[in-house]
Amino acid sequence: MREIITLHIGQAGCQMAPYLWDLYYADNMINPNGEKSSRKVKEEEFLESTVFFHEFENKYVPRSLLIDYDPKIKSSLNNNQFLDLFPKDHLIIGSASSSNNFSRGHYHSDNNLVGAIKDQIRKLTEKCDSVQGFQIFHSINGGTGSGLASMLLDESNVFGKKNWNTFSIIPSETFSTTTVEPYNSTLALYFLDKFSDLSFVFDNQKLFKICNEQLYVENPNYDTINQIIARAAHSITCPYQSNSSLNPTKTMEELKKSLAINQKKYPLISFSPLSNINPENEIEKEIEKEKENEKEKEKEKGKDISDLTNSLFEMKNYLKSCSLKNEKISKMNLYYRGNISEKEMNTSLELIKSMKNLNFASDFETFKSGLITNSIPNISSDIFDPFDKCITMASNSTSLKSTFKNIATNFDTLYRKRAYVHWYVGEGLEEGQFSEAREVLEQIIHGFEN
Ligand SMILES: Nc1nc2c(ncn2[C@@H]2O[C@H](COP(=O)(O)OP(=O)(O)OP(=O)(O)O)[C@@H](O)[C@H]2O)c(=O)[nH]1
Ligand SMILES: [Mg+2]
DSSP, X not given: OOOEEEEEEHHHHHHTHHHHHHHHHHHTTBOTTSOBOSSOOOSXXXXXXXXXXXXXXXXXXXXXXXXXXXXXXXXXXXXXXXGGXXXXXXXXXXXXXXXXXXXXXXXXXXXXXXXXHHHHHHHHHHTSSSOOEEEEEEEXXXXXXXXXXXHHHHTGGGGOSOEEEEEEEOXXXXXXXXXXXXXXXXXXXXXXXXXXXXXXXXOHHHHHHHHHHTSOOSSOOHHXXXXXXXXXXXXXXXXXXXXXXXXXXXXXXXXXXXXXXXTBOOOEEEEEOOOOOOTTOHHHHXXXXXXXXXXXXXXGGTHHHHHHHHHHTSGGGBSSSOOOTTOEEEEEEEEEEESOOHXXXXXXXXXXHTOTTOEEOTTOOOEEEEEEOSOOOOOTTOOSOOXXXXXXXXXXXXXXXXXXHHHHHHHHHHHHTTTTHHHHHHTTOOTHHHHHHHHHHHHHHHHTTO
């Protein structure tokens, strides 16, 4: 078995966990109490649950750690009884946050706590037959998610040569929660660039926009946007546990090969459907109802799948604000899930190939597409109107160049004045690391040029 260990780090990382694990639980027919359901997984079977779960006291528990230096995380996770699913030692919590300081998260003063984190990772690794890799969920904008995740990546060889993928919240274009975000993210990108195999990136501003304008969620919060991230991350990672012969990326290594190109390893994710019926608009509701009826009729002709496919290429469905227009696409994976036939998947792929406005790079080889026909898990807290099929696209293109340029510009504005640098140096960072990280960011930007 090729197991995967998932690390949720810092507030964002830990808060992204509940919904993601709900989806993994549902896929594996594990009840919320950790027991296997007597219901069988239908259609093409999933593998034994051991990719993401291991047995502990006769229950299936996540092969995963929740780590935050801030004790407040416990109360925010306690709200949904999610914590009960994790054995006590899978939860490693400190006594104070890293105060939005990468350096504090990276060079943490409590050696016992840092030792406990590494120890637990090692123990989880030892419980595996043959661990293939780690996936980190975090934000690189604060202190712990950026600093601690970077430290673990830096020392990743201690855990053997494995794949490391990250699902990372990175700075949004015009919205931030702290002035020093450009420092934290640039310093963290230095380590992602060196040690991660793939980093899927999201920005909160875009996710909130989707909640407001497409899903019509009233007062969206982190919990809401985390559900979108979880859906996308689930689609891309659940093939690791699928037996389906129609599955392009069964391992982390295969996923890496299918999406990364040297330093260009920041895939953009697009997800469809991301459209609910606007509850405030009765007329629209009626129109939507009509549309639904139409859709039912058109389903057999494959129109439904065309709608889903088309919307994947609309900017509004990207989980990071950017555009694919005029950008060169080098790699593209498509994950089909739910009530979709192989024929419909092929129709959708043909449609993509015929899209005139897509610009494929000269080294573009082929699409990787996968289909899992098991029904989509329905989760009670879902913000989505019910859907029985979805498509997730992960693409490697030049489109994220402007995102990284934006981080660089904001970094330069601060660093020119050496603003706040003493905070970082005071916690153990050498000043030279700022310019080294900035150089690496420049290389990342260059990497997007072709
Ligand atoms: N998507 C998402 N973003 C979050 C969440 N919580 C915080 N953030 C964002 O993450 C960034 C701050 O990172 P946090 O994860 O809160 O920080 P941390 O890693 O806990 O680090 P410290 O609090 O400094 O110790 C900001 O950009 C927040 O907007 C969450 O649950 N989901
Ligand atoms: Mg925090």
